[in-house]
Amino acid sequence: MGDRLPDSPDFAVDQAALLAALGRILPPGRVYGEPEDLRPYECDGLTAYRNLPLAVALPETEAEVQAILQLCHRLQVPVVPRGAATGLSGGAMPHHQGLLLSLAKFKKILKVDPVARTALVQPGVRNLAVSEAAAPYNLYYAPDPSSQIACTIGGNVSENSGGVHCLKYGLTVHNVLQVRGYTMAGEPVTFGSAALDAPGFDLLALLNGSEGMLAVITEVLVKLTPKPQVAKVVLAYFDSVTKAGNAVAEVIAAGIIPAGLEMMDKPATHAVEPYVKAGYDLDAEAVLLCESDGTPEEVEEEIAAMRAVLEKSGATSLRVSANEAERLRFWAGRKAAFPAVGRITPDYLCMDGTIPRKRVAEMLTAIAAMEKKYGLRCANVFHAGDGNLHPLIMYDANQPGELERATAFGAEILELSVALGGSITGEHGVGVEKITQMCAQFTPEELARFEGIKQSFDPAGLLNPGKAIPTPARCREYRQTRGEQA
Amino acid sequence: MSQVFEQQCRERILAAAAGAPLLLRGGGSKDFYGRPVQGDIVDTRSHRGVVAYEPTELVVTVKAGTPLAELEAVLAEKGQYLAFEPPHFGPDATVGGMVAAGLSGPRRAQAGAVRDFVLGVRLMDGQGQVLNFGGQVMKNVAGYDVPRLLAGSLGQLGLLLEVSLKVLPRPVAEATIRLETSQAKALALMNQWGGKPLPISATVWSDAGHPDGEAITVRLSGARAAVAAAQAALGGTLVEAGIASAFWAGVREQTHPFFAGAGGANEPALWRLAVPSTAPQLDLPGRTLVEWGGAQRWLVSDAEPRRIRETAEKAGGHATLFRGPAAARDQAFHPLASPLLDIHRRLKATFDPRGVFAAGRLYEGL
Numbered sequence: 001m002g003d004r005l006p007d008s009p010d011f012a013v014d015q016a017a018l019l020a021a022l023g024r025i026l027p028p029g030r031v032y033g034e035p036e037d038l039r040p041y042e043c044d045g046l047t048a049y050r051n052l053p054l055a056v057a058l059p060e061t062e063a064e065v066q067a068i069l070q071l072c073h074r075l076q077v078p079v080v081p082r083g084a085a086t087g088l089s090g091g092a093m094p095h096h097q098g099l100l101l102s103l104a105k106f107k108k109i110l111k112v113d114p115v116a117r118t119a120l121v122q123p124g125v126r127n128l129a130v131s132e133a134a135a136p137y138n139l140y141y142a143p144d145p146s147s148q149i150a151c152t153i154g155g156n157v158s159e160n161s162g163g164v165h166c167l168k169y170g171l172t173v174h175n176v177l178q179v180r181g182y183t184m185a186g187e188p189v190t191f192g193s194a195a196l197d198a199p200g201f202d203l204l205a206l207l208n209g210s211e212g213m214l215a216v217i218t219e220v221l222v223k224l225t226p227k228p229q230v231a232k233v234v235l236a237y238f239d240s241v242t243k244a245g246n247a248v249a250e251v252i253a254a255g256i257i258p259a260g261l262e263m264m265d266k267p268a269t270h271a272v273e274p275y276v277k278a279g280y281d282l283d284a285e286a287v288l289l290c291e292s293d294g295t296p297e298e299v300e301e302e303i304a305a306m307r308a309v310l311e312k313s314g315a316t317s318l319r320v321s322a323n324e325a326e327r328l329r330f331w332a333g334r335k336a337a338f339p340a341v342g343r344i345t346p347d348y349l350c351m352d353g354t355i356p357r358k359r360v361a362e363m364l365t366a367i368a369a370m371e372k373k374y375g376l377r378c379a380n381v382f383h384a385g386d387g388n389l390h391p392l393i394m395y396d397a398n399q400p401g402e403l404e405r406a407t408a409f410g411a412e413i414l415e416l417s418v419a420l421g422g423s424i425t426g427e428h429g430v431g432v433e434k435i436t437q438m439c440a441q442f443t444p445e446e447l448a449r450f451e452g453i454k455q456s457f458d459p460a461g462l463l464n465p466g467k468a469i470p471t472p473a474r475c476r477e478y479r480q481t482r483g484e485q486a
Numbered sequence: 487m488s489q490v491f492e493q494q495c496r497e498r499i500l501a502a503a504a505g506a507p508l509l510l511r512g513g514g515s516k517d518f519y520g521r522p523v524q525g526d527i528v529d530t531r532s533h534r535g536v537v538a539y540e541p542t543e544l545v546v547t548v549k550a551g552t553p554l555a556e557l558e559a560v561l562a563e564k565g566q567y568l569a570f571e572p573p574h575f576g577p578d579a580t581v582g583g584m585v586a587a588g589l590s591g592p593r594r595a596q597a598g599a600v601r602d603f604v605l606g607v608r609l610m611d612g613q614g615q616v617l618n619f620g621g622q623v624m625k626n627v628a629g630y631d632v633p634r635l636l637a638g639s640l641g642q643l644g645l646l647l648e649v650s651l652k653v654l655p656r657p658v659a660e661a662t663i664r665l666e667t668s669q670a671k672a673l674a675l676m677n678q679w680g681g682k683p684l685p686i687s688a689t690v691w692s693d694a695g696h697p698d699g700e701a702i703t704v705r706l707s708g709a710r711a712a713v714a715a716a717q718a719a720l721g722g723t724l725v726e727a728g729i730a731s732a733f734w735a736g737v738r739e740q741t742h743p744f745f746a747g748a749g750g751a752n753e754p755a756l757w758r759l760a761v762p763s764t765a766p767q768l769d770l771p772g773r774t775l776v777e778w779g780g781a782q783r784w785l786v787s788d789a790e791p792r793r794i795r796e797t798a799e800k801a802g803g804h805a806t807l808f809r810g811p812a813a814a815r816d817q818a819f820h821p822l823a824s825p826l827l828d829i830h831r832r833l834k835a836t837f838d839p840r841g842v843f844a845a846g847r848l849y850e851g852l
Contacts, residue, residue, distance in 0.1 A: 115677050116764040139681065160627050171625065173634070174602050187825040195760035195803035196594065196781045197638075199820040200848060201830055202601050205634030209627040226683040249542040255565055255655035294683065297711030354623040356543050386624040387543075426625035434628075441628050445615045452836030453630045456829050468629070 004051050004093065007435060007474060008466025011097040013077050015054045018099065021075070022057055025067045030105075032056040041100050044085035044092040045147075048349075048403065049432050053080065053094035060105045062182075062218050069216060070186035072099055073460060079184065080464050081212040083124060083155035086147040088350055089431030091159065091211045091467060098465075103154050106218060109133050117224045118177060118194070123154025123217045127161075130222060139224035142169035145427070146335050154217045160209030162427035164260045164334065165291075167385035169225060171427070173208035178221040184458040189215055206453065211429050212464045214457040228293035231259060233327050234306050236315040237284035241265055241380075244286035245360035247313035248384045251290060252357070254309045256302060260291035261385030262334050265364065268341070268379040268392070269333070275340040278333030284316065288384065289334055291327075337381040338392065345377075345394035347403075349410050352434075353417030354426035357387045366416055367391055374409040376402070388426035389417070415440050430468040438468070439475035440482075447475065488549070488647075491533040495645055496614035498528060499842050507844040510641035512551060513578025516587045518749070520640055520819070522812045525844030528645065530582050536560055537648055538622070545605060545622045546653050550582025550646040557581055566653045569597035573738050582646040588638020591738040592688035592705070595680075595763070595778035597654075601637035606650035609636065611643075612838030622650045635833075640847040643837040657687070657707035659714075662730035664703045665722035669693065669767050669774065672702040676779040677764055679704075684719070685712045690737055691776040692744050705734060737777065744775045744784070749809025754788040756810065761803030768797050784808075795820060819848055827852075 019033040032038055033055050042050040054077075059065045072079050078098030085092045094100045106122035109129065113119070114137035119130050127148040131140040144163035145151055151161070157179060160172045169175070178192040192204035207214055238244040244263055251258060264272070264287050269280045280287055290310065292302040307318060321327035333340075341348050355363055364380060371378050379392045391413055395406035414424040414437045424430070424437040438447065450469045455461065470478075502508050509525030511517075530551035537547040541564040548557055554574055561567050571591030572584045585607075590599040606620030609632075619632035633650075636643060667675065672691035679686055685708035694700045704720060706713045717724070725733065736742035749756040754772060761768070763780035772787025787794065791807065791814070798805035804820035822830065830852055834845070845852055 113764070114681060116762055117677075117681055137681065160631070162625055167624065170598065170602065173631065174598060183825060189825050189829075190823070193760070193803060194762040196778060197599065197760050199804050199806070200822050200826060201639055201643075201833060202588075202635055202637060203826065203829060205601055205631045205637075209631055214630075226681055228683050252544060252655075253542045255658070257654065294685075294709065295712045295715050297715055298685075298709040301709050301711050354621075354625050356540075356545075356622060358540065358543065383625070388623075388625045421621065422623050423621055423626040423628045425628050426623070427627060429627055430629070438628065443617070446617050446619065446629070449611070449617060449619075449632070449836060450629050453632075453833065456832035456836055459832070 004049050004432065005095060005466035007469070007471045008078070008095065009461065011076060011078055013054055013075065013097050018075060018077055019055055021071050022055060022068065025064060025071065026057060026059065030058040030060070041082070041094055041102070044082070044087045044090060046088055046090040046093070046431065046433055049090045049093050051094045051096045053096065053098055053100040056100045056102060058102045058105050065216060065218055066182050066186045066188070068101065069182050069184060072462060073185050076460070076462065078462050078465050081216050083152035084126070084150050086151040087155060087159060087429060087431065088352070089425070089429040089433040091429050091431035091464070093432055095465065101216065106154070110219070112137070114139060118221055119224055120219065120221050121153050122219060124152050127151050127153060127156055134224045138227045140227055141222055142175050142225045143172050146338060153220050153222065157208055157217055157220055158210060158212045159427065159429045162383065162386065162388065164262055164331070164383065167261060168257050168259045173205060175223045176204070176208060176220060177223055179204060179207050179217055180219040181215045181217040183215055184460055184463040194221060209429070211431060211468045213454055213468060214463065216463070230296050230299045231291060231293035231327060232299055232303055233260070233289050233291040233321045233330050234303060234310065235280070235319040235330055236288040236290060236310040237281045237317050238286045238288070238314065239284065239316050241286045241364045242361035243314045244288055245357070245364070247288060247310055247315065248357055248360065250309050250313045251306060254305060256305055256309070258290050258306065258385060259293040260289060262289040263287070263382040263384040264334060264337065265380040267377065268337055268381050271344050271379055272333045272337055272340040275343060276332045276336050278329050280333055281317065289330060334381065341379050341392045341394065346396040346398065348395065349393040349406050350428070351389065351391045351393065351410050351413050352425045352428040353414050353422055354386065354388045355417050355420045355422035357384065359420040360384070360387070363389060363416065363420060367413060370409055370412055374405045376406055376409055378409070383426070386426065387422065411437060432467060435468065435470045436474065436478055438470050439478040444472055444475060488533065492610065492616065492647065495528060495610055499610065499612065499614040502842045504841070508842055509844045510586070510645050512580030512583035513553070513576065515574060515576035515579040516583055518809055519587060520847040521815055521850070523844045523847050530580060533647065541566055543622065544624070544653055545650055547606070547622060547648055547650040548581050549648050550580065552581045554579040554581055554584055561653055565656050567656050568603065568651065569654045570594055570600055570603055571738055572600060573740065575739065581649060585637050585646060585649050586639060586641050592690070592734055592777060595781055596687050599637070601634040603652045604633045604637050604649060605652055607633045607636055607646060608648035610645040610647055612840055612842040616647065620650065624652065641843055642834055642845065642848060642852060644843070659710040660705065660707045661713050661717050662703060662705045662725040662733070663717060663720060663722040664701050664725050666699060666701045668700060669776065672776065673767065673780045675702060679720070680763065680779045684716045686716070688734060689777065689779050693773055693775070703733065705730070744773065744786070748786040751811060754786050755814060756808045757785040757787060757794055758806045758808040759783040759785060759794070759798045759803060761798060761801040765801035765803065768801060770794060770797055791817065822849065
């Protein structure tokens, strides 16, 4: 326990004074300072990293958020915003010298406008709740991360969340029109607008994926999308991951943009099948899920085209969902991949590298070699259409050395992602988890610009410090170690 | 060649003295846009060519001085295109200028804007340092999204050297239909259609007083079956393919008759109003052309700028003086609220601490 944020500057905060001042802003029951009350907030979805904050605050109104930020700005207290804490990179892990600002009480859907096709929501509203509120109008909110039952819109904006349909429908950044909130100094700010653009630099683009480091979000205007009349998914099985990887490229080459294009390898289907009983073929080395949506005529035309390409690419067998229930069952397996793997191993690390699609087979071959090198198993689920790979490295934290081996395994995958022309993270964020690998992807000059962007919004450096941007010292050390290895 | 160009640019940046800033420029096709600025021109047009293009990755990387028309021809050979249909405004338009100007064409409401397709940039900052942000992959949340920040930054933050763009396959089928209707009715229709799963890729309403008459023109793009079904559902008159293609090019490039006689000397100004698509018909004098399902309204008017801005703001949007005399363009863009302006100034200082790149194209002193 304790200092897990070596990239943060040191702050000297008087906990008693902070709690007393917070008590003047919020009623009892919405400020916590006792260790047993702080404990539930010690980590997010990345449970390997934990920290107790000095205090937790649960504001309900924008005025309270503003007053808390002004207070913390005055007292020089670091602030970590938190939504549902489903994040997988430690972005919402508390600062041990700071305040954990929970936006959990901001859970109102303020307005669904079926004519403008927008929803105005507070940041604590769950992703799926937006689609549910829009459903009576045959509209939905397109980005659908696997955690959509639990994760919130504020967190989605902060991480620029994706999902299984973003090749066709975009990421969070493509589906958010406007974000309102406060700077660390407590000034109200509006990024974007209810129109399709706003004057000046595109600050809204910076907010998306900013990991809670630029502003505290209190309201989000999202775009709603008309529900397609029909959707069907093709399951295509392959006897090698290389063939499956090539089939992905062939689908795109045929001019098709599937609504979803996902891949799972054999270990992943084996973990998933007993859990959800989707009916996957367990002998196949890889399965592709290729979805088409649109009008009935359009889907029929596209499914036929997909079938032809997949067959030509060497699929050993194909299945098309016969009805909506079957389509959802086929997807259930993919969407439940993380919990399913969680059932067969005490612990796992989920990686999030992105690579050019054509390098998929190369990456999977390398991962297979790493399994031997580190003596750990790995299941692979893959947003194939986006080149976004989620290797799930299985380990047991109670076995001495396994966490360290799993971490080294993950680091090697991320560094290979960069070497193959990709990125260390496609949708989960850097947080504390991948802060070292930022040194692999960016030069000191590039990292200095990130720091400059951070300071442009938060000159005092108090909002979620020590995350996402490594210190120059960390990168010097990283390069030295790498240099020695090479 | 690239190294020579980059070396020359670095030398000019390092040598640039205070008070003699550099003006970053491609083909100059959008010189009319934004506040008038002065500076020693850095011409990017010698820095051209496709760096990497793999159609199955849906990504192309090009040097910033590449002519936009050349890039579009390369993509067309593989049946792909830039889905945001950027305007060229002249044969010399470059890819770097396209990103820096951040302007999108008729398909914007459906497909997205330039910023939605910029995946990566190679940039030279105000200290002559070469920086790479983003990459050649669809999904990338490592570090802040600088590539999208640069879309529409009008050369204020750095010299674009290379850009990576997401590209898409061209739609298999396209059809354009036209329905005669008033603006109010057209706005209602556009919003109503927008809520349905129809393959609409562009809409225009324009007023009487030019050959098209008062009508809404709708382009449908997608699978053959979907286009045919939508055409039957929407009704109207089918516009012959050649005429339709010329019409959409005219709207995109502002050669459509609506744009004639606007923005020049002794002519009324051309304004671009970005408003929520549901904003009712705006109470402003002049001629109007509506695009983007109601979200973009072009206005040819000699009304007071203040009145136009207030009207746009009241509708929930903002107004840009798109084409007009230099004196009026001193306030081309909608004013920013103070915390945002402060953030803009600090971002400028981060990327260009010595003020090497001619300031003021967006806002005075920025």
